[in-house]
Amino acid sequence: MAAESGHRSLFGEILDWMLAPLLVIWPISVALTWLVAQGIANKPYDRELGEMARTLGLQVATEPAPADLARRGRSRYALAPEAAALLRADEADTVYYQVLGLRGELLSGDRHLPVPEAEPPVVPWELHFRDDEINNESVRVAFLWVAPEGMAGGERRMLVQVAETLGKRSRLTNEIIKGVILPQFVILPLAVLLVWLALARGIAPLNDLQRRIRSRDSSDLSPIDEQRIPDEVAPLVQAINDLLERLDQSIRAQKHFLADAAHQLKTPLAGLRTQAELAQREIDEGRSSPAELRRSLKHIALSSQRAAHMVNQLLAMARAEDQQHAARRSEVNLAVLAIETVRDFVPRAMEKRLDLGYEGPEASQASLRISGHPLLIRELIRNLVDNALLYTPAGGTVTVRVVEDPFGQVCVLQVEDSGPGIAEAEREQVFQPFYRALGTNVDGSGLGLAIVREIVQQHDAEIAVDDTRARRQVEVDGAGPGARFTVRFAAHPLATSAH
Template sequence: MAVDSGQRSLFGEILDWMLAPLLLIWPISVALTWLVAQGIASRPYDRELGEMARTLGLQVASTSAAQVAGRTGKAQYALAPEAAALLRADESDTVFFQVLGLRGELLSGDAALPVPADEDLIVPWELHFRDDEVANERVRVAYLWVSPEGMAGASKTMLVQVAETLGKRSKLTNEIIKGVILPQFVILPLAVLLVWLALARGIAPLNELQRRIRSRESSDLSPIDERRIPEEVAPLVRAINDLLARLDQSISSQKHFLADAAHQLKTPLAGLRSQAELAQREIDEGRSDPAELKRSLQQISLSSQRAAHMVNQLLAMARAEDQEHAARREDVNLPDIAIETVRDFVPRAFDKRIDLGFEGPDQDQSSLRVLGHPLLIRELIRNLVDNALLYTPFGGTVTVRVVEDPFGQVSVLQVEDSGPGVPESEREKVFQPFYRALGTNVDGSGLGLAIVREIAQQHEAEVSLDDTRLRRPGQVDPDGHGPGARFTVRFHAHPADKPAQ
């Protein structure tokens, strides 16, 4: 049993849209042909029927008043043998006739033939046609009002009617329909076949494009040649080329990132190996001094911490780049997360005698919320505070600040320190993975600020960097600290009582 994959065929859809109107129009064409054929078939027979009625009317009019009305006053009329022979000459259809006198009395003919509906204006000798029934059989009727000779006026008229059944008309109509419709039974399948062949020919370039794409190597991300494709497919190919370019750039960035990560991991792993080999060699040589072993173990512990920190940063970078993970958003109380993060870093700041503080609204007084992923926003703040503590010297200051826009548009997070700052020429580079400012001996992974920018981009936030304190070139602060660095992140905000979309 075939399983429906849910895919639509472009060939089949175009074929349906081309053949469906054709198959819909064909019955309409048959109906219109039948109506036109009826009109064509009725026209000559109506002329013949009208001539018969007019001839009968002339004979009635030429009859004298004495012949029409007998001595008894009773209306009489006898059809001439020539006229009777003319009316009865048709072998295919039955012909009826009727002559009504001046007062509407039947003078001659078939009494079953219906009388026409009353007309407001009776014009003598004006020929009329209508469709009617005689003995449950449909007939075509030609009728006119006749003024007898010697009498004038619309009130002095006699009605003459001639009717015949529709056998000849139906037969001619059928012959016309057969002559028109039967060729269509040959033309319609031929048209379907030609449409099929034209579509197959039209989509052949798509099959060629598919073959060229399938024959490519998996590593070939070069653009598809647009000169060999139909114009209608060019926008799709351009979109694919744009996707290939972005994919090539993404893969190149990932390769570069992995190469840098492997290079950065080599240092702590090499330190672990050398310290372990040194301790083993001292033990083997019988020089296992406890102080030396303790120093080696301390170095091993430090190297393992560096490696663990590097791995954690790599995992954080992967979480920040995960689009699906970042898409799950909820209301985030920015001051709440900032205060909790500052508390986590208090012991580390205390060890370096750094004044770590928070400025902003209390947790319950914040009127704005940030729509985002709580774990990623917490990771952003942690990396900013960690970076500030790394570069701030002993006795320095690190301040985490949350500023709310009174107009309810943005929530601003600032982390500033009193460290050496970042030269203006390097402020864009510090957000690149594994980049460290020159002239610093800080032990770090070089991923913290790259993670900050990635998380900010996931939340449509803006990140900027400037000096904490403005000073002239060459000026030295009396406290011995540098200009410091201030990282500012601007999140889009919405009121706390507004539900997340």
């Protein structure tokens, strides 16, 4: 179950990212629609309410004298019966009115209608609106200040207010919301369906690409056709094609390497078989002597030694190419490895009458350290020294040298010999597996320098090949120019590593 939950559907993720905003925007749309509908519903009713307040204000401003009002049987500033009936004629809502005198006293209307809390600047006949409550019921209030006719001017004005409950407004608001929101219940599922269909059609090329890749044979590493894929997927397909190309090259190189390894192993194994069959035949015929048996056993031992050396080199090559093995790095004292390697090869150098020596700081005096895999770096030094001993004639010299950068940035390893050297045209080819320089009859595996280059690459180092001696001097004294292999490692001072 954990493995299944780890997979993510691209189709589902895109669908989620497209539908999630819709689900978030829809409630916002409903809220905005309600606000807009409320504003639309208020406008006509505010206009009507304002006209009622203005009409009442005109009546208050033109109120006749008290004697005339007495003859008509009503008090000053009280609405005419027909005007009061007009205010109460609305069956859907309750309408309230109020007239306050110059000192704020109630002159006419409903006592419970509140006055404005924060009075705006008093401008005669300027109409204002506010939302308020009467008896815990929400109302919309239109109010204005009136200057009655025949009174002395001044800052004091009479307040006229008309209030109305919100029944009609709420019904109109709800009708507008229903007219806008209800169609969305049809449009939203339709939009989801269209999005799903569009995504299914858009991802179809990916499904086709998946089928084409799955239908391939395991040995088919040819590039994927980039003409039939969307532009958005082209970089991914190009990366896959690049990987296929590198994989194809790696497999071809491995096949070539295995073929060469089989060919190289065939010679010592054939020698083993031949010498064994020859010794067996001589024993069967009764013609074997201790000297002849000793010679056959010597050839068998030599052939088995060559085969063992070839197998060891193949194993070293595999270790050098193992990325995980090379990634396990630690701090390495290059001088220690160089000195130990020279000591290991001293008996072989004495057997060939070669002068093998070391130049550089002592193990305890080395001030620089490199970061690497000790086993691989030791293998690198061994292969360089082994190669130098193979190609240096008797009486020659082989020198292993460690040079420390005074600025503490680089640690250099050099292995030089007094052999025939390497021509400039072959200095790159000698690092190829199973390649041997022309004109030499050295019995080697052809893998030593290939292993060296692989280890150098694993440690992000640099390797260079040049002559030990100048070619003009070689022409004078007739000795070989020799070969010098120089490997440069990035290093850091010992004091830095200690912290």
